[in-house]
Amino acid sequence: MQTLMKYSRGARLILAGTALALSSTMAMAAEKKTLCVWDIVGAQGDVFNMMKDYKLAAAKWGVTFDLKPYTDEKIAAEDFKAGQCDAVVMTGLRARQFNSFVGSMDALGALPTYAMQAKALATVASPAAAKLMVSGNYEVAGATPMGAAYLFVNDRSINTVGKLSGKKIAVLDYDKAQAKMVQLVGAQPVASDVTNFAGKFNNGSVDIIGAPAAAFKPLELVKGLGTKGAIVNFPLVQLTLQVLIRRDRFSEDFGQKSREYIQSQYPRAMSLIKTAEADIDKKYWMQIPEADKAKHISMMRDSRAALTNDGIYDKRMMSVLKKVRCQLEPTNAECAQSIE
Amino acid sequence: MRGTRRLLRWSVIGAFVTGTVLLSGCSQINKTGANIAMRFTEKHIIPPVLKMDDTAMGCSAGEAITPLMLGAVWGLKADADKILVVQYASAGLCAEQRAFEHELRYLRAAKAGLIDEAQDARIQQKREAELAARRQYAGWQAFVHHYEVNRKSPIGDKCPKFKNDFDEMIYMMGMLTGVQSIVNDITAQQAVGVPKDIGAKVERGMMCLDNNKWWGAPMATRAAIWNLLPGAGEGKGDPWETIKQSMRIGERTGVRLPHAMYAMSAYTKGDEELVRDAIRSYAATTEMAVNPNYKMLDQMAFLIVQNISDRLWTEKAGSRTPPGSLGKFWDDAPAQQDDGVEIDDLL
Numbered sequence: 001m002q003t004l005m006k007y008s009r010g011a012r013l014i015l016a017g018t019a020l021a022l023s024s025t026m027a028m029a030a031e032k033k034t035l036c037v038w039d040i041v042g043a044q045g046d047v048f049n050m051m052k053d054y055k056l057a058a059a060k061w062g063v064t065f066d067l068k069p070y071t072d073e074k075i076a077a078e079d080f081k082a083g084q085c086d087a088v089v090m091t092g093l094r095a096r097q098f099n100s101f102v103g104s105m106d107a108l109g110a111l112p113t114y115a116m117q118a119k120a121l122a123t124v125a126s127p128a129a130a131k132l133m134v135s136g137n138y139e140v141a142g143a144t145p146m147g148a149a150y151l152f153v154n155d156r157s158i159n160t161v162g163k164l165s166g167k168k169i170a171v172l173d174y175d176k177a178q179a180k181m182v183q184l185v186g187a188q189p190v191a192s193d194v195t196n197f198a199g200k201f202n203n204g205s206v207d208i209i210g211a212p213a214a215a216f217k218p219l220e221l222v223k224g225l226g227t228k229g230a231i232v233n234f235p236l237v238q239l240t241l242q243v244l245i246r247r248d249r250f251s252e253d254f255g256q257k258s259r260e261y262i263q264s265q266y267p268r269a270m271s272l273i274k275t276a277e278a279d280i281d282k283k284y285w286m287q288i289p290e291a292d293k294a295k296h297i298s299m300m301r302d303s304r305a306a307l308t309n310d311g312i313y314d315k316r317m318m319s320v321l322k323k324v325r326c327q328l329e330p331t332n333a334e335c336a337q338s339i340e
Numbered sequence: 341m342r343g344t345r346r347l348l349r350w351s352v353i354g355a356f357v358t359g360t361v362l363l364s365g366c367s368q369i370n371k372t373g374a375n376i377a378m379r380f381t382e383k384h385i386i387p388p389v390l391k392m393d394d395t396a397m398g399c400s401a402g403e404a405i406t407p408l409m410l411g412a413v414w415g416l417k418a419d420a421d422k423i424l425v426v427q428y429a430s431a432g433l434c435a436e437q438r439a440f441e442h443e444l445r446y447l448r449a450a451k452a453g454l455i456d457e458a459q460d461a462r463i464q465q466k467r468e469a470e471l472a473a474r475r476q477y478a479g480w481q482a483f484v485h486h487y488e489v490n491r492k493s494p495i496g497d498k499c500p501k502f503k504n505d506f507d508e509m510i511y512m513m514g515m516l517t518g519v520q521s522i523v524n525d526i527t528a529q530q531a532v533g534v535p536k537d538i539g540a541k542v543e544r545g546m547m548c549l550d551n552n553k554w555w556g557a558p559m560a561t562r563a564a565i566w567n568l569l570p571g572a573g574e575g576k577g578d579p580w581e582t583i584k585q586s587m588r589i590g591e592r593t594g595v596r597l598p599h600a601m602y603a604m605s606a607y608t609k610g611d612e613e614l615v616r617d618a619i620r621s622y623a624a625t626t627e628m629a630v631n632p633n634y635k636m637l638d639q640m641a642f643l644i645v646q647n648i649s650d651r652l653w654t655e656k657a658g659s660r661t662p663p664g665s666l667g668k669f670w671d672d673a674p675a676q677q678d679d680g681v682e683i684d685d686l687l
Contacts, residue, residue: 041568042608044523046530052446059455068608071567174661199571217536218569268529275530 033249035065036085038076038094040194043069046272047241050144050265051089058263061254065163074174086249092143092240093175094304096312101132102140102242104317108181108307109300111238111321116271118266119324121240125263132316134247139255140236142243142262147212147273148235152221153286154207156230160292161185161299167207169196176312178210181303198224203309210236214276222284230286234296241269294333305339341538367417372518374418381423382506393635397642402430406475421486422510428479429517432472432639435522439468442519447654470528477534478523483514496541499548511555512549515542519561539565552593555631556586560598564605575620579605580614586620594631596622600644607648616669619649 004233008192008304035055039045048069055065065087070076073090077097080088096103102124111117121143135141158167159161165186174192182189201209201224217220225231243258288296307313318340326335334340389398406427412418442465449458487493493500495515502508518538525534543565546558563582566573573579583605586598593686599622606614630638649667651661657670 040570043610044568044608046525046526049526049529056450056455056458056462059450059453059458063448064453069608071609195570196574197571199574214536218539219571220537220540272530275533279533279535 032064032066033086034068034084036068036070036076036088038070038073038080038088038090040071041236042071045069046059047089050268053265054258054261058254058258061251061257063250063254080244080246083246087141087243087245089243091146092242093172093177093237095140095242097243098135098138098244099135099140100314101135101317102143104314105143105321106237106240107313107318107321108177108237108303109235110304110318111299111324112235112271112297113328114145114148116321116324116328117238119328120238120321121145121263121266123324125259125318127256130259133255133259137247139245139247139250140242141245141255141258142267143240143259144242144262144265145273146239146241146269147214147276149210149212149237149239150234151220151232151236152201152209152211152229153226153232154201154204154224154226154229156228156286158208159230159232159286159289161295164208168205169208170200170206170210172197176310177303177307180307180312184303184306185299199297212239212276213273213280216276216280217339225284229284231280231284232287233287297334301334301339310339367392370416371418374412374416378412378418378420386423386426387506387633390634390636391632392540393630393639393673395636395639398636399430399434399437402427402432403434406431419490421482421490422506423484424482425479425510425514425517428475428482429513429520432475432479432517432520432524435468435472435475436520437643439465439472439524439527440470440650444650444654444660447651448658451655451658466528466531469524469532472520473524473528473532476524477532478515480514480518480521480534480538483510483517487511487514496544508549508554511545512554515545516557516561518542519565539569540572543569551586552589555593555595555597555634556589557595557597557601559583560586560590560601564601567605567609591625591628594629595634595638596625596628596641596645597637599625600641603645603648607651612652615648616653619645619652620667 035051037048037051042048048067051067055067057066068085070079073094076085076088076090077094079085080090080098092103092106096106105111105124111120124133124140126145130134158164167187168190169182169187169194171182171189172193173179179189190200192200192206192209197206197209198215198219198221200206201221202219204224209221209224211219211221236258243262245255245258247255250279284314304313304318308315308318322334324338325332329335341649388604389401392398406424409420409423409427413424432461442461446458446461446465449455449461487500488495491500492498500507500511502511519542521532521534522536522538525532543562546562548560551557551559560583562576563573563579563586566576566579566582576582583598583602583681587596587602590596590598599618602621603615603618606618622642646666653659653661653670
């Protein structure tokens with residue numbers, strides 16, 4: 001009888017504990033969270049549209065999101081930092097300050113093909129990588145492709161790394177990696193932001209910009225290319241969009257569920273990217289001469305190594321990305337070396 | 341015998357030539373007749389429709405009449421570009437409104453935690469948005485064909501020499517339809533593939549129109565694009581101030597398209613205070629004399645503002661703007677209650 005009472009006391013405690021846990025989960029579920037969404041065109045853009053579907057997926061996991069559009073990514077990042085957003089969507093370049101491991105996926109020349117990027121994204125979305133998604137109170141709750149950034153040059157004779165020397169290149173001031181690379185190739189960096197880099201290229205005040213194909217039509221980059229310009233068909237950086245959350249405002253398992261959902265949307269994101277790339281007239285694409293390719297790849301690798309030494313890129317991510325490259329292209333020279 | 345054969349051969353050739361001439365003559369007559377009908381429609385059918393303020397009827401007419409116009413274009417090779425701009429814009433409006441209804445359903449269901457219902461609403465919204473984008477893009481293409489191909493005036497690069505007010509109105513409507521096609525295609529996950537350079541072309545193309553004559557709509561559209569496209573407005577002035585100046589022109593000339601641009605732009609930016617200001621500004625113009633020749637366009641502006649108000653109300657209060665409440669919001673301080681007279685002495 002005493003044992004029975006002991007059991008029943010234990011059962012009562014378990015029940016009480018469960019009830020408490022349930023009620024706290026329900027309180028969490030009932031509470032609305034703010035998801036600040038950076039989209040260059042705001043509430044009518046592709047990213048915001050994608051997040052409307054994400055909101056429904058999250059509702060299935062018990063989280064009700066209010067979506068708030070931001071056209072200025074810097075302000076979205078600041079509001080997230082200040083705690084005004086429970087979660088945020090921004091580029092990996094900007095998100096690097098919150099989690100340098102995942103933020104380093106957008107490293108210079110680290111993923112030369114979309115197949116490689118797909119593998120890298122699958123790696124970070126897997127439960128095995130869950131711990132690496134967390135840094136302090138921040139957690140990366142998903143990453144999706146935004147398209148490769150290519151070099152747009154106003155003269156197609158700029159087709160080797162050597163010819164970049166002395167040229168004016170627009171660099172986004174918040175991404176230290178860009179300035180470093182420009183410095184390494186001996187070019188002249190021109191501090192810019194997303195509102196003026198295209199204008200500078202189109203009016204000739206810079207010779208070179210880096211941009212994804214999605215920017216080509218809306219920003220009429222064809223004007224900057226003119227009759228002599230070209231787009232270098234070699235991904236400079238594989239841009240990503242990342243969802244970040246403040247951990248203390250979500251349940252323990254939210255991040256992983258979110259990462260798996262975002263990963264499941266990969267084909268949708270890729271289809272937008274492919275459409276944008278196919279929309280560019282073939283005549284504008286320029287291949288790097290075969291002889292210069294190795295030099296190009298090596299320049300990128302040296303830049304990455306320098307940036308990793310400077311603490312801008314995460315060493316562990318550089319090693320993951322090398323594994324990805326070598327798994328898909330095992331005959332690459334770098335696979336026998338140990339630079340990264 | 342040889343003479344009879346020759347005669348027969350010449351008879352066959354003669355019959356063939358005569359038949360061909362007659363048939364091509366018929367098709368020429370048909371084409372001319374169809375073109376006369378098109379010009380008649382431009383002159384005598386569309387202007388009275390624009391005087392109506394029933395947008396629902398306007399959109400239904402667009403859905404019903406567009407196939408007939410296409411018959412004239414495909415079958416009779418008539419030049420119906422300008423009419424098709426109007427018809428496709430109207431037909432696009434129908435699909436856009438249906439998409440909007442599903443968007444509201446999505447918002448209500450998501451708010452109530454009915455996730456499957458909300459998901460279904462999103463799917464349906466995307467389907468209708470795709471249809472709207474398809475129609476509006478077809479309208480844009482008819483517009484481009486008319487001005488770029490027929491009149492050699494590339495949109496955004498060269499202004500055409502306008503023939504009359506109708507010509508100018510089509511120029512504006514074509515551009516607005518193009519911009520709408522981008523917005524709807526984005527909702528539809530770019531299922532149509534509307535080229536995204538339309539925005540920049542329209543920004544420049546609107547400079548071809550007299551802002552004062554066209555109710556401030558050209559400058560308001562440009563300013564809305566400055567807000568939308570990074571760098572598009574550099575050195576061109578403050579977009580909000582430009583829109584507000586255009587709104588005053590809209591109020592003077594009786595068509596409130598700039599008010600609609602203000603609401604759309606503020607909503608896109610995600611600035612709720614500005615959205616409320618836009619809706620209030622529109623609601624404050626109820627006494628305005630609507631331009632009798634363009635009631636339909638003023639009514640379309642109303643619809644745009646009301647839709648944005650409905651979105652806000654649904655997101656925050658669960659249902660759309662109540663009757664007579666455009667310009668008011670769910671969290672407005674309640675009006676001072678009249679407590680009647682003191683009746684303590686009776687108790």
